[in-house]
Amino acid sequence: MDLVEYQGKQLFGRNDVPVPAPGAVCRTVEEVRAAAEELGPVTVVKAQVKTGGRGKAGGVKVATSVDEAVAHAQDIFGLDIKGHIVNVIYVEPASDIAEEYYLSIMHDRVNKGVLVIASREGGVDIEEVNRTRPDAVVKQVLLPSETTDGLPTDMARDIMTRANFPDDVLDQAADLLTHLFAAMRNEDATLLEINPLVKTGDGRVIALDSKVTLDDNAAFRHDNYEEWQVEGLDNDDPLEARAKEQGIQYVKLDGTVGVLGNGAGLVMATLDVVAQAGGKAANFLDIGGGASADVMAQSLSLVLSDPDVASVFVNVFGGITRGEDVANGILEACDRLGDFPQKLVVRLDGTNAEQGRAILTEAAHPSVIPAATMADAAEKAVELATA
Amino acid sequence: MSIFIDEQTRVVVQGIGSQGTFHARRNQDYGTKVVAGTHPRKGGTVWEELDRPVYATVAEAVEHEGANTSLVMVPAPFTKDAILEAHDAGISTIVAVTEGVPVLDMTDVYDTVVRRGGTRLIGPNCPGLISPGKSNVGIIPADIPSPGRVGLVSRSGTLTYQIMHELAQADIGISTCVGIGGDPVIGTQFLDVIQAFAADPDTDAIAFVGEIGGSEEQKAGEWIRDNIPDTPVVGYIAGYEAPAGKQMGHAGAIVKEGGPGGESAAEKKEILEGMGIAVAMNPSEAAQLMIARLG
Numbered sequence: 212m213d214l215v216e217y218q219g220k221q222l223f224g225r226n227d228v229p230v231p232a233p234g235a236v237c238r239t240v241e242e243v244r245a246a247a248e249e250l251g252p253v254t255v256v257k258a259q260v261k262t263g264g265r266g267k268a269g270g271v272k273v274a275t276s277v278d279e280a281v282a283h284a285q286d287i288f289g290l291d292i293k294g295h296i297v298n299v300i301y302v303e304p305a306s307d308i309a310e311e312y313y314l315s316i317m318h319d320r321v322n323k324g325v326l327v328i329a330s331r332e333g334g335v336d337i338e339e340v341n342r343t344r345p346d347a348v349v350k351q352v353l354l355p356s357e358t359t360d361g362l363p364t365d366m367a368r369d370i371m372t373r374a375n376f377p378d379d380v381l382d383q384a385a386d387l388l389t390h391l392f393a394a395m396r397n398e399d400a401t402l403l404e405i406n407p408l409v410k411t412g413d414g415r416v417i418a419l420d421s422k423v424t425l426d427d428n429a430a431f432r433h434d435n436y437e438e439w440q441v442e443g444l445d446n447d448d449p450l451e452a453r454a455k456e457q458g459i460q461y462v463k464l465d466g467t468v469g470v471l472g473n474g475a476g477l478v479m480a481t482l483d484v485v486a487q488a489g490g491k492a493a494n495f496l497d498i499g500g501g502a503s504a505d506v507m508a509q510s511l512s513l514v515l516s517d518p519d520v521a522s523v524f525v526n527v528f529g530g531i532t533r534g535e536d537v538a539n540g541i542l543e544a545c546d547r548l549g550d551f552p553q554k555l556v557v558r559l560d561g562t563n564a565e566q567g568r569a570i571l572t573e574a575a576h577p578s579v580i581p582a583a584t585m586a587d588a589a590e591k592a593v594e595l596a597t598a
Numbered sequence: 599m600s601i602f603i604d605e606q607t608r609v610v611v612q613g614i615g616s617q618g619t620f621h622a623r624r625n626q627d628y629g630t631k632v633v634a635g636t637h638p639r640k641g642g643t644v645w646e647e648l649d650r651p652v653y654a655t656v657a658e659a660v661e662h663e664g665a666n667t668s669l670v671m672v673p674a675p676f677t678k679d680a681i682l683e684a685h686d687a688g689i690s691t692i693v694a695v696t697e698g699v700p701v702l703d704m705t706d707v708y709d710t711v712v713r714r715g716g717t718r719l720i721g722p723n724c725p726g727l728i729s730p731g732k733s734n735v736g737i738i739p740a741d742i743p744s745p746g747r748v749g750l751v752s753r754s755g756t757l758t759y760q761i762m763h764e765l766a767q768a769d770i771g772i773s774t775c776v777g778i779g780g781d782p783v784i785g786t787q788f789l790d791v792i793q794a795f796a797a798d799p800d801t802d803a804i805a806f807v808g809e810i811g812g813s814e815e816q817k818a819g820e821w822i823r824d825n826i827p828d829t830p831v832v833g834y835i836a837g838y839e840a841p842a843g844k845q846m847g848h849a850g851a852i853v854k855e856g857g858p859g860g861e862s863a864a865e866k867k868e869i870l871e872g873m874g875i876a877v878a879m880n881p882s883e884a885a886q887l888m889i890a891r892l893g
Contacts, residue, residue: 318701320782320812320850323708355709399700428849429700431675460847464839475780475847476754476809477881479836483863484880486839495840497847500737528756528763530739531624561763562739585882 212425215259215444217301219403219421226394228387228405229417234303238443240284246302247280253305256283259444260295263422268292273305298443306419307412312376313337313348314388315404315422316395324354325395327388329374333407349374353392362392383416384408399429450494450517459496459510466491467596469514469553472526473498481526484585490593493520500532508544515551522595524588525557534559534567542574554595556580558588600729600774601749601794601801602691602718603667607733610659610689611635612680613671613696619647621695621737622669628734633663656687669726669735670694677722678703685711685719692785693735694721701849704783712785719785723849725755725777738775746771748888749795751788752807753780753848757836757881761805764885770892773801780809780848788818796826803830805888807881809851810837811861816869823873830891832876834884835863 214222220230235246236259247254251274258270265271270292274280280302290297311333319326330348332340341348351370353362367385376384391403404422411417430436447455454461460475468485470492472478482492494517498510514523527537537559545555555578559567571581582588607630611622614635626632626648634653635645641654651663659665668684670677670692677696684692692711699722711717720727726736731745737755743762750765750772752758758777765772776791778784788806795801804822808815815835822831840846840863843855853861860869867877876891878884 318705318782323705323713323783325705354713355706356714396702399702401701426701428674428698429702432700462841462844462846464841472756474754474756475851476752476757476807476836477760479754479809479840479846479851480757480760480834480881482839483836487879492839495844495846528760530742530756530759531737561759562741585880 212427212439213261214421214423214425214439215261215299216257216421217259218439219423220418222394222398222423223418223421226397227390228394229415231306231417231419232304234301237284237300237302238298240281240288243284243300243302244277244281247274247277250302250304251277251280254280255303255305256280256287257301257303258287258290258292258297259299259301260292260297260446261444262293262295265292270297295446306409306417308409308419309412310377310410311407312384312409313406314391314408315402315406316391317403318401319352322352322354324352325358325392327351327353327370329370329376329388331375333409337406347375358392361396362389364389367392379414380410380416387416399426399433400424401426450513454513457509457513459513460499461513462495463517464492464494466493467519467521468592469493469517469520469523470526471496471498471510471514471523473500473528477526477528481524481585484589485524485593488586488589488593490589490596493517504540504543504547507540508547511544511555512548515548515553520553522553522592523555524592525555526585526588527559529559529561529564529567531562534561534563534565535570538567538570541579542571542576545576545578551578554578554580556582556588556592556595558582558585599798599800600732601791601798602720602774602776603727603729603733603735605732607631607667607691607735608633608663608665609667609669609735610656610663610665611669611671612656612684614645614652615671618671619645621671623647624740625669625734625736628740630733630735633665634659656684656689660687660689665689667691667735668693670696670722672696674698674700678707681707681711681719685715685717689717691718692720693724693726694719694785695724695726695736696721697723699723699781701781701783704781708783708785720776721779721784723781724779724784725758727774727776728772729774730772736777738777742766743772743775745773747773747800747802748892749773749791749798749801749804750775750806751791751795751804752777753809753850754807754836757807760881761807761834761885764882765888768885768889770889773798780850782812782850788814789821792818792822796829803888803892805884806831806833807884808833808835808866809848810835810840810846810853810863811851813860815866816860819870819873819875822875827874830888832878832884832887832891833870834878834881835866838863838879
């Protein structure tokens with residue numbers, strides 16, 4: 212799960228990573244006015260969305276008066292930043308910035324460890340800095356065996372020194388890095404990014420922004436994990452939101468052929484064959500192992516409620532679940548759903564697929580069209596969707 | 599021959615709840631030597647469904663039953679400890695089926711068990727592996743493949759079954775099929791499996807099924823190009839139609855937005871083809887390519 216800036220700063224704060232004085236989370240222009248009156252005279256009005264490039268999109272503005280903060284809030288609420296609509300604004304007392312740096316820690320898939328990236332150049336696109344002046348960016352891979360007791364201070368100091376952090380902030384920056392590293396462990400984060408990390412006029416080093424991603428798989432060992440799920444911060448598609456509630460693996464796509472199948476790989480392959488047949492999938496939906504009538508009905512109901520869906524491709528490979536059971540599950544699901552206008556092209560393969568197909572053929576359900584291969588099924592589904 | 603598991607494989611099952619028992623029983627029915635189960639509070643009892651002993655620890659199963667392979671079926675919160683326990687007990691091949699293990703748990707496990715420990719770990723979030731006619735460890739439906747000379751390695755479960763099935767219909771059998779799993783951090787990579795196939799005198803050809811995300815397929819491709827250029831190798835990368843920034847089911851199946859590149863299916867296909875490896879656009883085509891290469 213991604214956190215928005217103010218949540219990331221809360222997480223930093225409780226892990227002793229220095230952040231600016233607390234601001235106010237606002238959902239209305241009136242709340243922004245009240246916050247600016249309390250926190251001003253100079254405040255920063257910041258859109259809280261789970262995407263980058265807020266500044267460029269006009270989602271972060273400095274206000275020197277209450278009226279200005281209100282004017283900014285009026286502009287920023289409802290702003291569309293890369294498909295994310297702004298519902299929440301964070302008003303923070305403006306910080307006195309002397310210098311800007313960059314610091315991040317992330318899970319490193321390639322090296323199976325943790326990657327620290329530090330640069331004296333902050334507040335800019337770090338990928339761009341890395342491309343144009345790789346010398347200005349220090350990357351350090353850390354393996355668990357090197358950091359069993361956290362990140363040693365001398366290691367943190369070494370990283371910051373190599374990243375050319377000025378002498379007067381070196382100790383603070385190294386200390387901040389060790390706390391950030393500990394936060395990754397404490398919170399099961401896969402990304403903690405501070406851009407910019409700043410030195411203030413009075414010489415303090417603080418995280419002026421935050422980008423945090425937490426590992427959903429680790430939610431079981433974090434009390435109050437759900438507290439990060441705040442209304443208005445997720446710009447999920449409504450169908451994706453419903454799927455999440457029901458525990459269904461679903462991704463909304465922009466085509467017209469609804470897709471559901473068992474196994475992430477098989478469903479990805481199904482999207483591929485639909486495209487190769489000249490169509491476009493409306494979604495990704497993995498029903499997982501087995502194919503009980505319950506799961507099938509719930510999944511079908513989700514796919515069919517998408518107004519973009521003109522036909523549905525049900526792609527099931529019978530492994531341990533036999534073809535007969537899959538076929539009966541589909542028929543029962545259709546009966547439970549009652550009438551729906553879209554046709555289901557059902558492709559069954561694997562264990563006892565022939566028996567399964569025979570059941571479908573015999574039932575002659577008006578909404579179900581059996582198909583023998585993925586290619587056949589894709590063609591039929593695309594034909595139905597474009598007819 | 600085959601790789602990783604064969605007639606000598608003696609399996610201890612960690613996690614003998616309903617799922618673990620269901621699949622262990624299937625493995626046993628196939629002829630796999632499932633020698634014991636473990637449960638911290640049921641040591642000394644009998645695992646009735648399999649008529650095998652239950653021990654409190656893996657170490658006891660190693661000592662008393664000669665277990666050399668473990669099948670980890672415990673829930674995600676306990677998977678790290680289960681794998682570490684098997685490693686400490688001297689198990690040489692650990693197969694972790696469990697899905698949803700925290701990524702930091704897996705980086706710790708990888709460091710201790712694989713990088714420094716030298717133990718073979720397959721998974722997590724994988725269907726396991728099968729050497730047809732010899733041994734089946736995990737949840738792969740055993741009646742799909744017959745014994746043969748094609749090695750199959752895959753990040754996806756059902757997609758593996760699909761390709762095995764299509765090969766079976768063309769009378770092409772399998773030496774070993776390894777499901778390496780769909781997580782970002784897994785114990786055994788494509789390259790490890792492909793190197794093992796290359797060293798196996800009874801594997802003549804290799805099929806691999808990759809997915810969007812990461813760069814392990816490319817690494818394997820380079821090695822194939824440089825070391826076994828004459829071995830028939832065909833692949834398929836699932837997810838040509840997957841949009842960037844969206845996780846497609848598997849935790850590892852995501853093309854990072856603004857990431858390093860090379861993570862999309864189209865990019866992987868292009869890179870691999872540049873290395874002389876045939877990459878199909880869909881699973882059926884992968885099977886057809888293999889059939890053509892062997893015909």
